[in-house]
Amino acid sequence: MAADNATYALELRDLRKSFGKTEIIRGANLAVASGERVAIIGPNGAGKSTLFNLISGRFAPTSGDVILNGQRINGMAPYEINRRGLSRSFQITNIFPKLSVFENLRCSVLWSMGYKYTFLRFLSNLDDANERAKELMEMIKLDKKRDTLAMNLTYAEQRALEIGITIAGGANVILLDEPTAGMSKSETTRFIHLIKEVTVGRTLLTVEHDMGVVFGLADKIAVVVYGEVIAFDTPAKVRANQRVQEAYLGSAVADAQGAGH
Ligand SMILES: Nc1ncnc2c1ncn2[C@@H]1O[C@H](COP(=O)(O)OP(=O)(O)OP(=O)(O)O)[C@@H](O)[C@H]1O
Numbered sequence: 408m409a410a411d412n413a414t415y416a417l418e419l420r421d422l423r424k425s426f427g428k429t430e431i432i433r434g435a436n437l438a439v440a441s442g443e444r445v446a447i448i449g450p451n452g453a454g455k456s457t458l459f460n461l462i463s464g465r466f467a468p469t470s471g472d473v474i475l476n477g478q479r480i481n482g483m484a485p486y487e488i489n490r491r492g493l494s495r496s497f498q499i500t501n502i503f504p505k506l507s508v509f510e511n512l513r514c515s516v517l518w519s520m521g522y523k524y525t526f527l528r529f530l531s532n533l534d535d536a537n538e539r540a541k542e543l544m545e546m547i548k549l550d551k552k553r554d555t556l557a558m559n560l561t562y563a564e565q566r567a568l569e570i571g572i573t574i575a576g577g578a579n580v581i582l583l584d585e586p587t588a589g590m591s592k593s594e595t596t597r598f599i600h601l602i603k604e605v606t607v608g609r610t611l612l613t614v615e616h617d618m619g620v621v622f623g624l625a626d627k628i629a630v631v632v633y634g635e636v637i638a639f640d641t642p643a644k645v646r647a648n649q650r651v652q653e654a655y656l657g658s659a660v661a662d663a664q665g666a667g668h
């Protein structure tokens with residue numbers, strides 16, 4: 408196998424995944440540099456969520472490698488991958504509905520500190536966890552909702568809390584699957600701003616259908632079509648890529664240009 412290459416935060420090497428006889432991921436390759444913000448786009452059913460499931464350890468690849476911060480992680484359990492610095496948002500089901508905003512964040516912080524191993528360590532970490540939870544609450548702009556139960560937040564606030572939970576452990580690679588789905592235009596705009604803020608200095612991969620969002624957020628775009636990454640480049644280059652236009656983008660690009668990013 409090739410030597411580990413720590414210059415990339417995340418690498419996919421000839422990744423494949425079949426469900427039964429159907430190959431869904433068909434030799435995907437990608438190399439994301441540390442600190443890059445990558446939007447993953449592609450038609451419905453192209454395999455974007457499946458890629459995330461392979462990266463986060465929910466599914467094991469049929470073949471190929473997933474390399475996180477220079478280490479092969481395929482075959483590892485999701486929690487092991489999480490401990491190695493990758494965090495993935497899981498829609499809003501990740502939130503404890505009957506815990507407050509603060510408690511939700513503190514739980515994630517404590518979990519990431521590995522509090523469950525010793526009670527003494529738990530006690531010594533509690534102050535740190537409270538401090539970190541407070542910091543996160545401010546970052547996601549929910550400090551005024553500190554004691555509100557998660558189930559009583561608006562939808563957009565729940566998604567913000569979910570982002571807070573996702574980054575609570577200090578992961579350096581963050582995966583977000585359609586983070587703005589179901590939001591209004593103005594909520595989306597605010598939310599993208601928030602995502603940009605909280606992911607400064609981290610590597611972000613986000614699946615996104617809204618081309619305005621994609622061109623506004625991403626340093627690079629990965630185009631997934633039929634289980635392969637057919638292009639991975641800057642927004643300007645992807646926009647100009649003939650193959651991408653034929654396979655997928657077409658009018659979506661024109662829409663985004665019309666929207667002025
Ligand atoms: N666990 C599974 N078992 C069988 N087939 C699956 C499984 N998960 C996904 N698939 C199939 O894999 C293909 C890709 O699905 P996936 O959810 O990754 O697409 P996607 O690019 O995220 O699409 P969308 O934009 O609609 O979210 C689909 O045909 C889907 O039916």
Ligand SMILES: [Mg+2]
Pocket residue numbers: 455456457
């Ligand atoms: Mg999907």
